[in-house]
Each structure stands twice: as C-alpha cells, then as structure tokens.
Amino acid sequence: MTATPNVNVLQEYWVDAWQRAILTLDVLRQRGNIHDEQNQKSAPNVLNFRFEPIVDGRTLPRPVNYALVRIVPPEGTVIDPAKPPFVVVDPRAGHGPGIGGMKHDSEIGVALAAGHPCYFVGFLPQPVAGQTVEDVCAAEAAFLEEVTRRHPEAEGKPVVVANCQAGWQIMMMAAIRPDLCGPILLAGSPLSYWAGVRGRNPMRYLGGTLGGTWLTALAGDLGNGIFDGANLVANFESLNPANTYWEKPYNLYSRVDTEGPRFLEFETWWGNPVLLNAGEMQWIADNLFVGNKLTSGELSTSAGVRVDLRNIRSPIIVLCSWGDNITPPQQALGWVTDLYASDEEIVANGQTIVYTLHQSIGHLGIFVSGKVATREHAEFASCMEMIDLLPPGLYEAVITEVDGTTANADLIHGKYLFRLEARSLADIRALGANSDEDNLRFATVARVSEIGHGLYRTIAQPAVQAVVSAPTADALRELHPNRVRFAAFSDRNPAMAAIKPLADAVRADRKPVSADNPFHVLEQIGSTWISTCWESWRLARDAMTEAAFLATYGSPVVQAMAGLGTASAPAQRRIARDxxxxxxxxxxxxxxxxxxxxxxxxxxxxxxxxxxxxxxxxxxxxxxxxxxxxxxxxxxxxxxxxxxxxxxxxxxxxxxxxxxxxxxxxxxxxxxxxxxxxxxxxxxxxxxxxxxxxxxxxxxxxxxxxxxxxxxxxxxxxxxxxxx
Structure with a gap:
C-alpha cells in the first residue's frame, strides 16, 4: 500500500527541516570556534588584503592601541605614485578592525583599483592604560605624517576614508591639524547627535531614557576601568529586533546550504567586540552622545586649543543613507547648519562639502556592501582629484548609470557618471531638523545627565570600585550575552561534540525540500508573520520611547529643575562667531x-x-x-x-x-x-x-x-x- 501524497510531502519537509537544523548547528559551532580563535590572537582583524606594519601606536610619545599598516597591492594592480594615497580608518565602536577591507569589493579594494596607494588604520582589542580620545587624534596625525613622508611624488595630501565612529575622530584631528589631510570621506559618521525627525531615529533618545551617562560610568566601574564594546554591539542590535532575533538566524537556517560562508564572514567581525578605557567611553558619552558638543565648538584639547571644525581646509565628503537607523542623514549632515548660517559663510571660509544620499542601504552596508563599494566608493575614489579641486561651496554627488544616450561616454570612468550639483543650506534643512522646543529637551537631558553622573560619582562610585576586582570584571565580560551565545555553540561545549559528525553525514545524504512543498510554504509564511510581530513590537516600543522622552524632558518642571526655562530655550545650536x-x-x-x-x-x-x-x-x-x-x-x-x-x-x-x-x-x-x-x-x-x-x-x-x-x-x- 503506497503512502498518501500528504504523508510524502510531510516526510519530505520533515527530513529537510531536520537536516537544516543539524547544518545550522554546525555553522553556529564553526562560528563559536572562530570566536575563540579570534580571541586568542593578539591582533585579530578581518582584512582580506595582505599588509605590512608601518607604525605601532604603542611606540608613540602618547601611546595608543592603534596601528598604521600598508596594504600590499594584489598581483596585477597598478599603483600610480602621482596619485594621493588613501588611508582607510576603521571604527572602534565595539567591533574589531578590518571592515573597510573585508572583501575585494570594499573601500580598500576600489582605492587600489583606482591606482591609489592604500593604508589602513586599525586597533588592538585591548586599550593602552590611560589612553584618551585626544591621544588617538594625535596618533592619527602621526600616521598621516608618515604616509605623506612615504609619498613625496603624490599630487595631493592623503585622502582619508573614515567609517562611522572614526569619522568624528578624524574630523577632530583635522580641525586640530588642518595641514595634514586631503579630502575626508565620512561614511555613515554621526557628527550632530541630537539631530533627527519625529517618529524615527530612536537611538538619539537613548541618553534621555537611561537618565544620562551615569550608567556608562557604572559599566566602566563594573569593568574595573574597562568599558566592554559588547554593550555597544547590543545597543546596535536592539534597534532592529526583528533582524537580530529572527531574520538573521532564520535566513541562515532557511538557506543553510549556501548561506554558511557569508554568515561566518560577517559574524567573524561582528562577534568579537573590543574594549575601551572607561575614561574614553565616558568622554564620548558626555561630550558627544549626550552633550553634542563637537559641532558647537565646546571642545578643547588639553593644551587649550579649541576644536573648531571650521578650521578644516580639506574637502569633506559625506556618504549617508535613508536606510541607516544608526546615523540617519540628519545626524550625518546636521553639522553643516551647526557651523554655517548661510551659503556665503561656507564659501567665505573656503570650505568644500560634498554629500550623497543613498536611498535604502543600512548602516553597515555603507562600508560593507559590495554594491556600495563598486558604485559610491568606486566613483568617489576615481573622482577624488576632481573633488579636491572643487571651488568652495555645498554640493550633492549624483551617480547615474551610463546608457546609450549619455554624451561623450568615452570620458567616463566605469559604468557610472559622477556629477556634482550645487546645493544650499536649505537643502540640508529640508532633510529635517529639531524645533527649538526639541533642542530645549535635549539640552535638559544634558543637564540631567551631568547631575546624575555627579551624584553617581559622589555616592555610589566609591562603593562599586571597592567591590570590583580584575577577575570579577573578566568574569562579567565572559558572561555577557553577546559572548555567551558564541561560546555556547563552540567545541568547548561538550553537548556540541556530536554535531560535526552528524553534519558530515547530512551533507553526504542531503535531501532538500522542493520549493512548492506546502509545509515549506507554510514555514515561510510563519517566518513572515514572526518578523511582522517583531517589527510591530519595535514600532510600538519606539513610539512609547519617543512619547516618554518628549513628555518627560518637555516638562517645564523638569526643565526648571535642570536650570533651564522656556524663556531661555536655545535656538538651533550653532558654533559661535570667530x-x-x-x-x-x-x-x-x-x-x-x-x-x-x-x-x-x-x-x-x-x-x-x-x-x-x-x-x-x-x-x-x-x-x-x-x-x-x-x-x-x-x-x-x-x-x-x-x-x-x-x-x-x-x-x-x-x-x-x-x-x-x-x-x-x-x-x-x-x-x-x-x-x-x-x-x-x-x-x-x-x-x-x-x-x-x-x-x-x-x-x-x-x-x-x-x-x-x-x-x-x-x-x-x-x-x-x-x-x-
């Protein structure tokens, strides 16, 4: 007696589902082992290019855990000594180094393909004791001096590509040492931290909903003077719970026959958080995330030099995206209206600013996506000399595909036409800006944060520091969920011992389900429903967060208690006259x-x-x-x-x-x-x-x-x- 069709399709689906589960566990096992291997390395990175060390930041007068390396051009790559070198600076925002050169089609790859010598600035997982943000800026200046010295024939100063967190750091360095940089490309870099629009960008409310930066101080004390970058990674992941808790793991499970290598490549970078000195992270939280002091000119070096971004003489290029929920366009470009009140001021200051707005790519895709690398980054790399010669002003880069109607196509490099169109500050303001009432709310958060941090330092910090030791801090870091989820599936876990032989047996007798299997279709429908539920929860959470923020810090009582009143509501924050x-x-x-x-x-x-x-x-x-x-x-x-x-x-x-x-x-x-x-x-x-x-x-x-x-x-x- 033959089985009914329903039994056949159920059996087919059940076998496939079981096999996919085993293969998924094996990929997670490999991920856990890679996590352990990376942790054992003194200088882990995910660079996909050979390199040679040039300057170890630990040997500088103000030692830091950063380093400068030269990228060795792949065989067959022709480097033009007259072209300015590119220096790609990776973000130290929780993850390890190498993201700017993780693939062949990357920021490093397109710079080499355009004939530019290329260097990379990365960092070690452990900070040098006592290093500060200012020390890192000094190290980056020393790196650029060394790169310039090595290329006397280059027509132009080094081009700096700064990703995410590295962007504001390079801008600080360039404001202090404006003589060192050629064009500066900021990829997904936040500079105006309060900027955004209602109904979106919930991360900017985080400082207010947490009551200020006293929790940053507590995290540093629990780490015995070390801030764990895994906390920053967790913050990033919380922005999109649907992806974090369902879509990414389900995508691996549903496509495990082909998705494993890509998943492991990304998780090698994502799953090895680095450490920061507690003082570094506190400075960042107090002065940038909550204080928003960079573009208002409120920062100074230890020598009393004011950090004024208007001092930068290099062209500044901003690559941002509407799909970026970490650095939305308002935060990537709001600094322009913070610094300048009119288009004439930009020109009078001799400043050239170029920006481009991607329509959909997410934050990481800005400096990871191969499509962005071969389009936006490649076009910027090939046209960087043109940008460097632009007259001062504000421009938008428009990149369009070449077709049969394009005139003089033989003069165009590659398959895209790179065009720069003049823009005005009105175009930046049209992206969205805070009202005076919202600026007052954020100013209230900054005051409340100062009060809360001061109370923590006075009342609780001595007790916390007294009970936390180095072994305790190490144990807390090992128990962080963003580390445990990797280690739990590695070969260190005896329960995973049977997975590898089972996975080998499955691969030898793999029976994938047919695409039209009704149970497989139901699985996909169920996955969509789960993603939708998570997304609905996120929208509700973000709406409640925004409503709570606006109500709490919009309260006249809270504002008055913080020393602010409606009569003193600050207008749009702008840097003072010079x-x-x-x-x-x-x-x-x-x-x-x-x-x-x-x-x-x-x-x-x-x-x-x-x-x-x-x-x-x-x-x-x-x-x-x-x-x-x-x-x-x-x-x-x-x-x-x-x-x-x-x-x-x-x-x-x-x-x-x-x-x-x-x-x-x-x-x-x-x-x-x-x-x-x-x-x-x-x-x-x-x-x-x-x-x-x-x-x-x-x-x-x-x-x-x-x-x-x-x-x-x-x-x-x-x-x-x-x-x-």
Whole structure:
C-alpha cells in the first residue's frame, strides 16, 4: 500500500527541516570556534588584503592601541605614485578592525583599483592604560605624517576614508591639524547627535531614557576601568529586533546550504567586540552622545586649543543613507547648519562639502556592501582629484548609470557618471531638523545627565570600585550575552561534540525540500508573520520611547529643575562667531578686489570655463577629464602643481562671485597678444564646456560672449595705459 501524497510531502519537509537544523548547528559551532580563535590572537582583524606594519601606536610619545599598516597591492594592480594615497580608518565602536577591507569589493579594494596607494588604520582589542580620545587624534596625525613622508611624488595630501565612529575622530584631528589631510570621506559618521525627525531615529533618545551617562560610568566601574564594546554591539542590535532575533538566524537556517560562508564572514567581525578605557567611553558619552558638543565648538584639547571644525581646509565628503537607523542623514549632515548660517559663510571660509544620499542601504552596508563599494566608493575614489579641486561651496554627488544616450561616454570612468550639483543650506534643512522646543529637551537631558553622573560619582562610585576586582570584571565580560551565545555553540561545549559528525553525514545524504512543498510554504509564511510581530513590537516600543522622552524632558518642571526655562530655550545650536576668522576673510576679500586683472592664460581659461558653466550649477567628470588632458599636454616644467591649480580655481571662482561682470570684462587683459595662443585657448574652453553634453541657452549665450572676448583685439588694462 503506497503512502498518501500528504504523508510524502510531510516526510519530505520533515527530513529537510531536520537536516537544516543539524547544518545550522554546525555553522553556529564553526562560528563559536572562530570566536575563540579570534580571541586568542593578539591582533585579530578581518582584512582580506595582505599588509605590512608601518607604525605601532604603542611606540608613540602618547601611546595608543592603534596601528598604521600598508596594504600590499594584489598581483596585477597598478599603483600610480602621482596619485594621493588613501588611508582607510576603521571604527572602534565595539567591533574589531578590518571592515573597510573585508572583501575585494570594499573601500580598500576600489582605492587600489583606482591606482591609489592604500593604508589602513586599525586597533588592538585591548586599550593602552590611560589612553584618551585626544591621544588617538594625535596618533592619527602621526600616521598621516608618515604616509605623506612615504609619498613625496603624490599630487595631493592623503585622502582619508573614515567609517562611522572614526569619522568624528578624524574630523577632530583635522580641525586640530588642518595641514595634514586631503579630502575626508565620512561614511555613515554621526557628527550632530541630537539631530533627527519625529517618529524615527530612536537611538538619539537613548541618553534621555537611561537618565544620562551615569550608567556608562557604572559599566566602566563594573569593568574595573574597562568599558566592554559588547554593550555597544547590543545597543546596535536592539534597534532592529526583528533582524537580530529572527531574520538573521532564520535566513541562515532557511538557506543553510549556501548561506554558511557569508554568515561566518560577517559574524567573524561582528562577534568579537573590543574594549575601551572607561575614561574614553565616558568622554564620548558626555561630550558627544549626550552633550553634542563637537559641532558647537565646546571642545578643547588639553593644551587649550579649541576644536573648531571650521578650521578644516580639506574637502569633506559625506556618504549617508535613508536606510541607516544608526546615523540617519540628519545626524550625518546636521553639522553643516551647526557651523554655517548661510551659503556665503561656507564659501567665505573656503570650505568644500560634498554629500550623497543613498536611498535604502543600512548602516553597515555603507562600508560593507559590495554594491556600495563598486558604485559610491568606486566613483568617489576615481573622482577624488576632481573633488579636491572643487571651488568652495555645498554640493550633492549624483551617480547615474551610463546608457546609450549619455554624451561623450568615452570620458567616463566605469559604468557610472559622477556629477556634482550645487546645493544650499536649505537643502540640508529640508532633510529635517529639531524645533527649538526639541533642542530645549535635549539640552535638559544634558543637564540631567551631568547631575546624575555627579551624584553617581559622589555616592555610589566609591562603593562599586571597592567591590570590583580584575577577575570579577573578566568574569562579567565572559558572561555577557553577546559572548555567551558564541561560546555556547563552540567545541568547548561538550553537548556540541556530536554535531560535526552528524553534519558530515547530512551533507553526504542531503535531501532538500522542493520549493512548492506546502509545509515549506507554510514555514515561510510563519517566518513572515514572526518578523511582522517583531517589527510591530519595535514600532510600538519606539513610539512609547519617543512619547516618554518628549513628555518627560518637555516638562517645564523638569526643565526648571535642570536650570533651564522656556524663556531661555536655545535656538538651533550653532558654533559661535570667530572674529579672527572673519577678519581673515575680510582681508582676503579686500585682496581679491585687486586681482581681477592679475594672471595670464591659465587664469583666463579657468575663469571663462567657470563663467560659461555657472548657469548649469553642476560639473561632472567628463569636463574634468578633458581639463586634465589639456593640462597633460603642457610641458612638465611649465605645468602647475595641484596646490597651485586648487588656489587658482578658488580665486577665479570667488572673483566671479564677487563681481561677475567685472571678472568677465577683465578676461581679455589676461590673454597674450599672440592670436594663435588665444585661438588655442578658446578651443580648449569649448572642448571642456562641451564635454558634459548640450548646454543650456544661457550657457550658449555666455560661450558666445567668451568667444567674442577671446577673438577681440588685445586691449591693455587701464593700469598699464596709465603707466605708459
């Protein structure tokens, strides 16, 4: 008698489900063993590239647990010594180092593919006793000095790619030592910690819902002066419980035949949290997470040097995403409106800011995803020289796929067109900003945090420190859930002894279920239902958290008890005026007034190109590559350096902004008497402005005017006439 179909499909599903369970346990066993192996290493990392140590931060005058290594280019990779080196800095935010180079398609991989020498800044799992955030900034400055020394032929200073936590740290370093960096790329880096929009970004409420940073101090004391990065990892995971508690493990279980290697690759990085000094973490929590003091200029070094981000002279590139629940766009870009009240201030300060907004990628995907690496990071790497030469201002990078309608596609690197479009502070504000009432709430949290932390230090801290010893702290770290869940499935657990032979037997006789098996379909439906339940719980939790935060810290009584009142509600937090900076800007503007007719053919050519392109309010790589080609045609002994070209571009742009009509009328006075030279220069102008495709009507009118100026008989300036 044959079995009924229902019995057959149930048996097929049951065998497959049992086999998948065994294989999943085996992957978790491997994960636990990898966790143990990584913990035994003195310098664990997940870099997928060979490297050689350059500077050990422990040997510096102010020792830290950071290190600089040189990435050895893979065989066949051609490195151009004239290109500026890339320095990728990994985030020390709980996880171990190497995320920026975990795959071939990564930040390191695309930099090497673009021909740049590449370096990596990582760290050891144990901090140096007594090291501070300021010490780390000093070490990063020393690393950049060493990289610069090793590349005397490079046209430009090192490009720094800073991921997440490393972003604000590099910005601090660059504000203190603005002479060291080339362009700075901030990938998923929070700088404005209070920023966000209602109904989203619940992590910014964490300081308030926990009552301030006294719990950070308690965690450091329970760690005997060490803060466990596993706590930060747990915070990240709590943001998306559906993924943490169901989707990630179920994805492994449901696709265990193919998902194992990818799962283990990621968990090798995710599952080995590092340690921080309690003082480091307390400084971060007090001054950044709750205090939000970086962009308001309230931080100073131990030597009394004010950390003012407006001191940064390098172009700043911000890569953020609407799908990032850890560093939403408001926190990644809010610092711009904290520092500057108008677009003119950005230009007057000589600051170039470029940002791009991904539509969906999550926080980790910004610096882990291969798709982001081969699109956003690859385009930034190939166009970094173009960004470095941009005139000051605010721009958005727009990356579009090349198709059959794209003009001059031969001038485009790869399959994407990289375009920079002029933006204003209004575009940043449109992303969402706090009201004055919300700013007052966050200011109240900061005050409450100071009070709570002070009470903890006075009343409870001595007792806690007295009862916690080093062995106690080590035991507490080992018992942290984010470590236990790894160790529990490793070979250290005798209960896992039978799993490996069982898994080997299953692989030898694997019987996967058919895709249309009704029980398998029911399993997938059940998985969707579980994910939906977790997501509903998250939404309810976040809504209650926000409501509690707004009600508690919006209370006039709480605000008054914290020493704040509605009459003193702070407006949008902005850094204070710097009179010395304003005086220098005024002096530079006065100097510009004398330079309309100063220069020669290069200045005339650049001014003419800018004048024609101004109505377009955008530039792309096609025009830049054409300009590069023209520059390469010049004799090497007459070719201007990158620094000289950058200064010239800035001056010509500012002259046009200062008095466009006067700047254009002065173009003939910059041209030589040689008619052929003027004709060649005009041809170069036309070639560059036409490289990006059809011009707007206004741009065509301007080009005709430029042609008239270049072909008109040479005229002498009034100054020369008077001298004659």
């Amino acid at each position: 009179l010395a900076r304003e005086a220098a800007s005024a002096h530079y503007r006065a100097d510009l007034e004398k330079r309309f007719e100063v220069g020669g053919m290069p200045e005339a050519l650049v001014r003419a190109i800018m004048y024609v392109r101004l109505p377009e309010r955008s530039v792309d790589e096609r025009g830049f590559r054409t300009l590069q080609a023209i520059r390469r045609l010049q004799p090497a002994n007459r070719r201007r350096t990158l620094g000289e070209i950058k200064a010239m571009l800035r001056d010509q742009y500012l002259l046009l902004r200062l008095d466009e009509e006067r700047a254009v009328r002065a173009i003939p006075h910059l041209l030589p008497d040689d008619a052929q030279a003027r004709s060649d220069a005009l041809a170069a102008v036309k070639e560059v402005v036409a490289a990006s495709g059809d011009l707007l009507d206004e741009a065509r009118r301007r080009l005709q005017r430029v042609e008239d100026l270049f072909t008109a008989p040479q005229r002498h300036s009034a100054r020369e006439a008077n001298h004659a």
